[in-house]
Amino acid sequence: xxxxxxxxxxxxxxxxxxxxxxxxxxxxxxxxxxxxxxxxxxxxxxxxxxxxxxxxxxxxxxxxxxxxxxxxxxxxxxxxxxxxxxxxxxxxxxxx
Numbered sequence: 001x002x003x004x005x006x007x008x009x010x011x012x013x014x015x016x017x018x019x020x021x022x023x024x025x026x027x028x029x030x031x032x033x034x035x036x037x038x039x040x041x042x043x044x045x046x047x048x049x050x051x052x053x054x055x056x057x058x059x060x061x062x063x064x065x066x067x068x069x070x071x072x073x074x075x076x077x078x079x080x081x082x083x084x085x086x087x088x089x090x091x092x093x094x095x096x
Contacts, residue, residue, distance in 0.1 A: 001027035003037065007077065016046045017094055021084070023077055031057040034074055040084045042092060051087045053080065065091055 003024040010020045021040045028035040032055070043050040052064040053072060061072040065087065074080060085096045 001025075006036070007081075013042075013094060016044055017092070018043050018045055019096065021081065023080075036077065038077075038080060040080070042084075042088045042094065042096070044092060049092060051084070051091055053084050053087075063087065 003026045005022070006025050007021065007023040011018075013019055019042045021038075023036055023038040025035060026032050026037045034055075037055060039052070039054040039056075041050060041052045043052075049066060050064065053062070054064075055061040055072075055074065061074040063070045063072045072083075088094050088096055
């Protein structure tokens with residue numbers, strides 16, 4: 001199955017953050033059991049601080065906070081975006 005874009009948003013915030021969120025329907029498979037592939041990132045391009053959530057193979061759903069990497073339990077696209085917003089506010093101080 002060819003990936004189908006479900007959601008995409010890209011913006012520059014406060015003159016120092018780049019935000020990009022993309023979610024694709026890739027169909028359920030062994031690599032993507034939820035049927036979606038996603039990448040959500042907010043980066044301070046001056047300090048390089050970042051929050052990133054993605055689920056590429058073979059790691060599956062996970063979060064990058066700076067240099068740390070944590071497992072993430074995916075529930076839904078809506079929850080994913082809300083969790084991302086919360087992490088960005090908590091760690092970068094930016095409300096999305």
